[in-house]
Amino acid sequence: MHAAVVVFPGSNCDRDLAVAFEQAGARVSMVWHKDTKLPDGVDIVGVPGGFSFGDYLRCGAIAANSPICREIVSHTDKGGFAIGICNGFQVLTETGILPGALLRNAGLKYICKTVGLKVETSQSAFTNGYNAGDVIDIPIAHHDGNYFAEDDVISQLKSEDRIAFTYTDTPNGAKADIAGILSSNRRVLGMMPHPERSADAGHGGTDGVALFRALSGALSLA
């Protein structure tokens, strides 16, 4: 598996994400936001957490219009894989690759803690290392993680089994308790919680490891 991790000014989880990919056996290329091309042979693009462009205007809005994001849209349009975590999820919704938007947390506070996530589907290259119904512990760290989409979009996500993770105790007001969603071809995952921060015993938890291993397994065979 060859993973590209995008770096924007203000990204701060890029190296953590690269390490999580590497520990799952991936070769990782770091890609700068001004790059106009993804490296050849990239299987998956990782859009990391952080505060790209200082969260100015809206979280992820300016990053979504950077040169590399045009390449990411083209990559996913062709059926390429991508994962956006936290700010990366915000960027993917701003590009339109994933539906909905992330609003300010309902309680207005920045929340940094480990939360319970229910795995809603194992039917994806990201989640097939879990069983549907599993509850895993993954950290969150965000101010704008309150998932919003119109009711018809939420219904569609449910009917197409595209809700990847829900919160067991929703901390941010997210509609339908949504913590992570899949694209219609199930090859793009966006999630607010940070699986790369639960990927090594030193992190205090390893529930995120199965996500990266599952991806590596799926993409090495692809």
Add this chain to the structure above:
Amino acid sequence: MKARVHVMLKNGVLDPQGEAVRHALGAMGFDSVQGVRQGKVIELDLADDATEAQVKDMCDKLLANTVIESYSVEMG
């Protein structure tokens, strides 16, 4: 030429910041306040031949996220 863009969360989208301001005003004794919505104003300095259609294009592509926000444009 100048343009002024008003961006607001759409009706039906929870505005927790507006709610917090409403609570604070109520706590200060401003009993008449029944609701607060908080938005933003973006002022653009434009070349003289810029058009409202161009500003709306900027709103759709960057200045507003029409999934959650509505906007209005004042020219001049």
